[in-house]
């Protein structure tokens with residue numbers, strides 16, 4: 331079994347579960363700048379649990395996560411992340427609101443012949459434009475966020491940064507890029523969204 335260590339967290343990886351990559355590291359580093367002790371944090375699509383485990387190892391927070399893949403949910407549980415296996419926000423306690431909600435969604439534009447078999451496809455398949463999950467996420471996120479809360483969304487230049495910011499604005503959020511990293515064929519960014527009061 332492969333285990334990785336990063337910023338005081340030890341994280342076990344598993345077959346058919348997204349291996350933490352540059353996007354995961356950028357989101358974890360950025361989230362550590364925003365998340366403070368005492369906050370309630372929700373991670374959607376936790377995968378191996380890497381980002382949540384890094385946050386828990388460095389902050390005194392209440393954190394829960396959701397994950398659609400049963401294989402990833404089990405892996406994250408083995409990394410001591412409290413996971414609900416569900417589709418996005420379904421199954422979360424009604425009325426519970428978080429200070430910070432983070433999501434590293436499947437963000438790559440994906441055609442039919444680029445799909446990968448099994449549960450791992452949920453990690454990569456962002457639909458034809460890479461934004462398949464962004465709309466549904468933005469439609470629901472405000473119900474689970476404190477009025478002065480923060481959304482952190484990891485996307486790529488291939489996803490369409492301006493389009494994602496527009497989608498967030500349509501849902502009454504102020505949004506802008508707060509971190510970025512140039513990778514080989516794309517730029518990864520973290521978009522911060524705050525509800526307009």
Ligand SMILES: C[S@@+](CC[C@H](N)C(=O)[O-])C[C@H]1O[C@@H](n2cnc3c(N)ncnc32)[C@H](O)[C@@H]1O
Nearest residue numbers: 348354375376377397398399417418434452453
């Ligand atoms: C790009 S991976 C990121 C994993 C991890 N958060 C990280 O940063 O390393 C996206 C994750 O979201 C999960 N996912 C995709 N769609 C989902 C949905 N509708 N609800 C919950 N999880 C979802 C995938 O199974 C996958 O584990």
